[in-house]
Amino acid sequence: MRNKGAIWILAVALTLVCIYQLSFTWKAMRVKKHATEYAQQGIQQYADNQQNVDSIIDRRKQFYLDSISNENVYNFFGIKKYTYREVQEREINLGLDLQGGMNVVLEVSVEDVIRSLSNYSQDSAFNRAIALANQMQRTENKDFVTLFGNAFATVAPNARLAAVFNTVELKDRINYNSTNEEVLAVIREETESAVKNAFNIIRTRIDHFGVVQPNVQRIEGGDRILVELPGVDEKARVRKLLQGTARLEFWEAYDNTEVYQYLLNANDVIKQYLAANKTSVSEPEEVNEQSPSVSDDTLQQPSLLQQLQESENADSSADQLLSEYPFFEVLRPYATQESIIPGSTIGTAFARDTATVNTYMKVLMEKTYSREISVTCGRPFQLKIRIQKNNRHL
Structure with a gap:
């Protein structure tokens, strides 16, 4: 009987630990119950087709659970807060026998x-x-x-x-x-x-x-x-x-210094394209099908940013500046005011301008460079534009 107090303390401690561990399972079940209730709202109009109802409920339930995966759903007596994903990680593993799921066997050929x-x-x-x-x-x-x-x-x-x-x-x-x-x-x-x-x-x-x-x-x-x-x-x-199959490709790309003149001519093509779309009277000028050659003194020419800066100093009107350089409004040349930055990247664009850049690039591919180059983009939120060689002999 002398150890009765210690036994009680140990029993209480074990009980509290069990309650703590089981509380995550209880909370996870409540969240899933709320997800089911959310999924069942507003689907009475599909009652004639039970298969569609079940499919919609499953999708809405998964959408609800995905949306709160990183949100706090459990506040443990104000001591610590847990997100739904953390609650899931701590709940009891019921396994396939108790809660169901998927069992897949994959074989490497x-x-x-x-x-x-x-x-x-x-x-x-x-x-x-x-x-x-x-x-x-x-x-x-x-x-x-x-x-x-x-x-x-x-x-x-x-x-x-x-x-x-x-x-x-x-x-x-x-x-x-x-x-x-x-x-x-x-x-x-x-x-x-x-x-x-x-x-x-x-x-x-x-x-x-x-x-x-x-x-x-x-x-x-x-x-x-x-x-x-x-x-x-x-x-x-x-x-x-x-x-899903992963695919890794390697492409030979033009250097930024090689396509400097392409960008200058591309801006002229886009300007003609926009002018032709603004009026139905004037016809767009014929664009030379041959790609412009890059002169040897390309590196000695002022950078595109310098030209934009000079135009801005000469006329402070933003509308006139953008009408003169519409292509560079959405595609910023990869260059400094002093020189062109070498490498495969030719320019950057914000993700919000992706649709406009794609439209302009499609026009350029159709009118001028379709046989020689292709364009790739990378990095979300700020796209890096690269020009790939379709013909390694070019």
Whole structure:
């Protein structure tokens, strides 16, 4: 009985801790209940079609929860405030059995990896070995790389895999003297790397998706990835997230100093275009189809900003200035008052002017530079405009 007080203190402490932990689950359930009530408001007119009603309710509910994800929804006795996302992270993980969700198994196509490593070889023995390995996979419990090696040995016993996989990408690891076992070892390493990369990409996408307590794990002894998303019922959204393909491109771009004269002529084209749209009487002037050449003394010419400054000093009327340089009203040349800034960026524009810039660029592409250049933009809120080379010989 001498420890009765300590036992009571421990019991009370454990009770308070449990209440604290359970309070997040209780709060999350209340927020979801409010989201459901919000989603069910104003949809009586769709009562004739229950399928549409359910779909609209799900979308409105998800919209409500997404909109408050970063807002404070729980004030713990004035001690600390928690956002809805923080509440979700601290609630009890009920799992798929108790709250439902989605269970997805993804498989990396080892066949596509092998074809990619061979630079999509058209060798008949290689392609017959791939087809035979696919057939063997239905009956044998082995990894695809092993099956491919066995199939290649069956189809072409005297052939060498090095002749197929001695590509530019693998030249440091595979040469013409490499044995089939050495080539298969390299293929197995590359396949393992592809599976790991796919796992990391899926894990990152799930984290950005905002699912609370997801389970992403690789199934041992294979090239499959198990994804469990508790509480998620948006099949289309998850499918789009997991099946999306990343694409990385490299383009050769003109230097800003090379296109200086292009910008000067582009402003004249835009000025003619705007003048033609203001009146239906006058016809727009014929624009030379050949792109203007850049003179050698381009760098010695005053910068565009200097020309704008001189025009502004000569006439303080903003309307006249903008009518003289309409293109540069929305696209600020990438230059200082002293010189042109080298690099691939030719100008900057605010995001609010994106539509106008796109319209002007479309006019320029149609009238002058369509065969030589294309334009790309980057960085939100302040777009950086670059000119890419469509023909590397230009």
